[in-house]
Amino acid sequence: MTSTLATFLSLAVDGIAYGMMLFLISVGLTITLGVMRVVNLTHSAFAMIGGYIALWFIQRAGVHFFLAVPLAVLATMAIGALLERTLYRWVYGTHGLGQLLMTIGLTFIITAIVKNLAGTQLQSLPLPSSLQGNFSLGSLTLSVYRAFLIGASAAVAFALWLGIERTAFGARLRAAVDNQRMARCVGINVPAVFSVTFAIGCGLAALGGALGSPMLPLEPYYGLKYLVIVLIVVAVGGLGSLRGSLYAALLLGLIDTLGRYYLPALGAFVIYLAVLAILLVRPRGLVAN
Amino acid sequence: MTERVLELRDLCAGYGETVVLEDVSLHVDAGEALALLGRNGVGKTTLLTTLLGLNTVHGGSVRYVGQDIAAWPAHVRARKGLGLVPQEREIFPSLTVQENLTVAATAGTWTLERVYELFPRLAQRRRNLGYQLSGGEQQMLAIGRALIGNPRVLLLDEPFEGLAPVIVDALVEAFGKLREGGALSIVLVEQHAELALDLTERAVVLDRGRIVWQGASPDLRGDPERLASLIGLEEVQ
Amino acid sequence: MTTPSLNSSVARAFSRHRYNLLDLVLLGAAVATFFLADLYLALATAVLIMIVFALSLDIAQGYGGIETLGHAAFFGTGAYAAGLYAMHVSSEPISGLFVGMAAAAVVGLLSGLAVLRTAGLTQIMLTLVCATLLLELANVAKPLTMGDDGLTGYSIAPVLGLFQFDIEGRTAYWYALAVLVLVYVFCKFLVSSPLGLTAQGVRENPTRMALLGVPVRRRLLTLYAISAALGGAAGALSAQVNNIVGLDSLGFTMSANVLVMLALGGTGRLYGAFLGAIVFMLLADRAAALDPTNWLAALGVLLIVVVRFAPTGLSGCLARWTSRGGAQ
C-alpha cells in the first residue's frame, strides 16, 4: 500500500520536474509566438545554441556552471537580437507561411553550422557537484538536479509574469503586436520593443536548453527534434499566456509521466490523446485570451 | 504673430506606387482649427496618415514647428506632438481600456483622470478589453488616447462618427476650451460639413487628391451653393 | 455603356483560373522530361507525386485557409489503403487509386470534425496530433501494416491491363502524369466553382460568411474531404509506383516538407504547388547528391532568400513578373 503511494508520489515529482523543464524551454516561444505572433520555428534552435555556448564556456573556457549558463543566455540574447534586426524584421509584415518558411530555413542553417562546429554526437552540460546526487524526503528520493530545475523554472515564471503582465513594457508590447501602425502613432518605438522582446524570448530558450540538457541532450538536430513538444505546450497553454504555458507544461509533464507508468499499453498515445482532448474541450488553450 | 505649427508644401503622397495626394500645400497655426472636407475617397485620411509618416511620400515637404520631419519615424512624430484619431478607431483589442490610454500617455495636462472626466463611460469600462467595447466607446477611447499623448496638433479623422448626440456636444465644448490657450491646433476631417465649418476657422476642400478650395470656414458656411458644388451637397438647410 | 459590356466587365472582376501559356509550358516540360531525361524518371515521378500532394494541400490551406501540419495523414492513409488493397483484394491500379482516395476522404471527414472547430495554432496542433495518432496506429497495427519495416510484398497489375510497371519507370511516369493532369484539371475546376469562392470567403472572414447564410463548417468540411482525397491519391500513387509504404508516409517530415514546398511555391494559386514541388525536390536531390551533409543549409538559404525577395512565393513572383511584362 505505502509502496504504491510512494510510487505515485515519486512519479508525480518526476512529472513536475519534467513539466518544469518543458516550461523552461517553451516559455520563450510563448513570448515570441504567443505574444509577438511570430511563427518562430527557430525557437528550439536557440535553446540548442544556448546549450552549446554554455557547454563551450564550461569545457573550453573553464567557466563554472553557474556562471556559464547566464553567460550563454546573454550571448544567445545577443545573437537573437542580431537576427531579429536582420532576418526577422523582414517577415513581421508577411503572413504566417512566410514566417514559417523563413524560420524553418534559419533552423536548417543553424543546424548545419552546429553540425560542422560541434559534430553530431550527443552532449550535455556536466553538472557541478552541487547539483549531483539525490536527497531523500521520507521514503521519497529526489535528485538535486530536478529540484533545482523546479526551483529555477518557478523563479523564471514569476519574474516573467511580473514583467509582461504587470508592466508598462508588457502593455506596449501587446499594443505593438495588436496594431503596429497604430502603436507607432501613439509613440511606441515598435522596432525597439520587438528587439528587446525577441531577445528575451531567445534568452529564455537558451536557459531552457542549457539547464534541460541532461534530459534533452544537445545535438545538431535538437532544433527540429524538440520543436513539436514546444509547440504543443504553447498551444495547449493558450496563445500568449504565460500562466497557460506553465499549467500546460505541468499538466503534460504529469500526464506523460503518470500515463507511461499506469497506462503502458497506450504508450505514445497518452500524450497525444491528452492534447487532442484538451484542445477539443478548450480550443483556445487552457488559459484563453 | 502666431507660430506656424504645420506647413505642407507641394506634398505628393500615396500607397506604394499609387499616388493619392498631389501638390497639397497648406498650413496650420498654433491654436487654429482647420477643417478638411471632401467626398469619399478623395484622400482626407491619406493626408492625415501621411502627416504621421505612414504612407509613401513622392515629393514635397512637411514642416512641423519649423523643422523638416521627413526623416522622423512615426513614433517620434507622435512623441513630438502629432496626435491621431484614426478613422477606424484602431483600438488595441487585447489591451484594457486603461492600458490603451496608458501606453499612449505622456506627461502633460491631459491625464487619465481628465480623460475619464471627459468620458465617464470609459471610466466605467476601464477594465474591459479593447475588443469588447461598443463602437461609440471605441471612438471615445480613440479620442482619449490621442489626448493623453498631449499633442500640439490633434488630427481628427471623423471623430464624431458613431457618437451619441450628447457626447458630440460635450466634445465640441471640450475642443473649444482646449484651443483657448492656443496650445492646441486641430485638423478635423468630418462628413458633416456644416458641423465641421462651425467648429473651425479655416477649411480646405479636397477633390481627387488636390486642393480645390481653401479659405475661411465662415465664408464657406455662408455660401451653400459653393459648398454644394465643392463637396456635392445637394441641399443645405 | 451597353449591358453586355457592363456584364462582362463585372464578370471579369471575378478572379478566374483560366488555362494559359504556363499550363502548356508545364505539360510540354513533363512530356519533354520523358524523352530527354528518361534516366531521371524515378525522380521525375516522385516530383509528380509531390505536386499532386502539394495541390491537395493548396486546396485546404491556400483556398480554405485551413492551417495544417498533418497533411501526411492523408498521404499515408491513401498509401496504406492502396497498398493493402493491392495485397489483399486486387492488384488493379486504378481501382486501388480510388480506394486510396476514399480511405483518405473518410479520414479527412472524421478528423475534419475535430480540426475545423478551431483555428490558428490550435488547428495546426490538432492536425499534427491527428496525423501522429494515425502514425502510432499504423505502428501498433503491425500485423496489418508491417509497422516500421514498411508494407511490402504486393505487386501492381498493368495499368488498364496494358502497361506493365517497368524498372525504368516509364509506365510509372505516364501513370503519375495522367493522374496529375486529372487532379490539376479538377482543382482548377474546383477553385473556380462557387465552392472555390465560398472557401476564399471563409478564409477571409468566417463570421461574415455565416451571416450571409453559409454553413461555414460544412463547406469547409467538404473542402477538407476533397483535399484529403487528393492527398490520398498522391499517397496511393506513391504506394503503387514504389511497391512499398513506410511509416514515414504518415510522418511529420512528410507534412512539413509539403508545407514548405507549397509555401515556397506560393499558396492559393495552384501553380505554387508545381513550382514549389519541382524546385524543392530537384534541389533536395541535386544538393543531396553534391554535398549530402550540408544540403540542408543550402535549402535554408534558399528559403530565406525566397521569403525576402518573393514573399508571395515563387508563383507570386512569376505572376508579378508576367503581369508587369504584359502591362508594357
Added chain:
Amino acid sequence: AEIKVGLLSQFSGAYTWWGREYQRGVDLYLAQHGGKFGEHTVTVLSRDEAGSNPQRARQLSQELVVRDKVQYLIGGVFTPTVLGAVDVINQTKTPYVILNSGTSSVTDKSQYYVRAGFTQWTVSIPLVQWAYDQGMKNAVILAADYAPGHDALQAFGQTFTKLGGKVVGEIKVPMGTTDFSSYLQRVRDLKPQAVFMFMPVGPMSAGMIRSFKERELDKAGITLLVTNEAQEEDIAPIGDAALGLTSALHYSPYLDTPLNKEFVTAYKAKYGKDELPSVASVAAYDGMRLIDQMVRATNGAKDGDKAMAAIKGYKWDSPRGPVSIDPRTREIVQNVYMRKVEKIDGKLGNKVFHTYPAVKDPWHEINK
C-alpha cells in the same frame, strides 16, 4: 573496367553519424587498395536516404542501378530503407551488401542481400547467455517501441526463458521518449536482477543509461545490459555514469588483436588521432571486401548470380576477428564479445572480457 558502387546511407538528418562512418570505412578500404579491385577501378556514388523513408530508398536505388549503372549497392541504415530496394535488386539482380539493418528476416526477402553488419539476434543471445551464467535468473526487458525493438524483445525473451530465466516484465518505451522516470520506477518496482535494454542509439539510449545511474538502480542491485548502445561515441556524452556498463557486441575498437590494432592505426592516420572506428565503419570496410571478392569473381562483368555465388561461404580475417558468410542465409558469422566500459587512456572505452566465437544468426536457425 570501371565498376560503380552505390552507397546508401544517412548523410543528413539526425542519423548522419552512419553516413560518415560508412563513408570512412568505404574510403579506407579503397585507399588501401589503390582504388582498384583487381584491374577494375572502383567509383563509389553516395546517396542520402534522408531518414527512414522507403519510397526514397527505392527511388535512389532505382536511379543508381538504372541511370548510374552501379553494379553493387552497399549500405542501408534502417530496415525499411534496405527493404525499399528489394524490387529493384530482384529485378536487376544487383547484389546489396547490408551494413546495418539488424532485422534477421531481411535477408530472406531477396537472394541478392548479403549482410556485413550484424543482426540483433546475433548479439542478444550471447548477452542473455552471459547474464544467465552470472546467476541472473530474473530480468526485465526494456525496448523502444518500434520494429527492431520488438525483435530485441523477442530475442532476449525467448532465449532467456529457454535458458530457464524468468522475464518479470517487458517494457516498451515509445520512440522519442526523453524522460524515463516512469519506466525506471517500474523497473524498480519489479526488482529484477538484470535489465536487457534495446534502444535506438542517441538521445533515448543516452538518457536511459544516465537516468538509470541517476536513480541509483545499480546500487539497488540491478545490472543494466545492452548491446549496441555502449559505443565509444555514444557513451562520451553520458560521462562517468556509463562506467561499468556491460554490453555484448561483435566489435570494439579496443579489441586486442594485431589486425584490429593495424586497422585502428590506419583509421586514426586517415581521420584524426582522436577518432575511433566503430561497428559501422568496420561493416563498411568488410562490405567493400565482399564487393572486392564479387568483382574479382565476375571479372568486372555485371552478373549478380555469379557474384553472389562467389561470396557464399567466403571466409576472411576482419578487424573484428575471423568471419565468414553463411552460404545458406547470407548472414555473416562472427565473434561476439562481452565488453565493459572502463577508462582507457583517460577516455571511456569498451574493454573485451569474454568472447563467444563464430556466432551464427540464431533467428534463421530457429525459423529454419
Added chain:
Amino acid sequence: MSNPPLQLVGLCKQYGALSVTRDVNLTLEAGARHALIGPNGAGKSTLVHQITGVIRPNAGKVLLEGRDVTAMPAEKRVKLGLARTFQINSLFNHLTVAENIGLALSAHRGLDGRIGRPLPARPAFVQEAVECLRELGLLDLAGKRVSELAYGQRRQIEIALALALKPRVLLLDEPVAGVPSTEGKRLFELLERLPQDVAVLVIEHDMSLVFRFARRITVLVEGAVLLEGGVDEVRTDPRVRDVYLGKRGHHD
C-alpha cells in the same frame, strides 16, 4: 401569416456582472421602418448580435415569423430571411468588390456549396450582380479589392452585402457612419424604397436621418427599453433629450 417578422421576448445578456441587455421586448411588424437609438454602450449592437445569432442570450427568445430561433445557428436564420450589416466593417478585404457581392448573391441563391460552373460564367447571376452594384453606385469599383477602398466606399459595400440577400428582416448597425451626408441620405432613400413587406431596424446616431426615416423608434438605455413610440413622441421626450439627444439633437 399574422406573425410579426421579428419579435424579441425578454432578451437578457450578461457579461460577468455586467448586464448588457435587460429584458428587451421588441416587435417589428411587416414593413416596419424602425429605429433603435440610445447612448453609446447602451447595448444596441449587442442586441443585433443576439438577433442574428452571433452571440447567445442568457435568457429570452428571438422569434422570426413566430418561429423560435434562439438556439438556431446564425446561417440558418439568414436562410429564414434575416440580414444585417456590421457597425465595424466586416468584409472580405482581399477579394474584389464584385466577389464580395458575389459571395452574398451565391449564398442567397444556394450556390455557395456547388462544385460546378463558375459564378461569372452564369449570365443570370452576373446580371443580378450588376443590378445590385448599380443600385448602390458601386459599379465603377467592381474590380477593385476592398482593401484598396476608402472607408466610405467600404461602408456602402457593407450595406450592399446585406441587401444582396433580399432579406425580409434587415438590421442595419449605423449603416451610414462615415458616409458623407449626401450619400447617407441617398442610401436612406434606397432603404425607404425597399419592398413594403421588408421590416427594417436601423441603429443610427444621425438624428436628422432617423427622424426622417423611422416610423417608430425604440430608445435603449443601459440595456433596457426606456421608451418606444412614434417620432414626435420620442424627440420631445425630456428623458430622451437628457440621456441622448442633448441640446442639438432635436433642432432639426
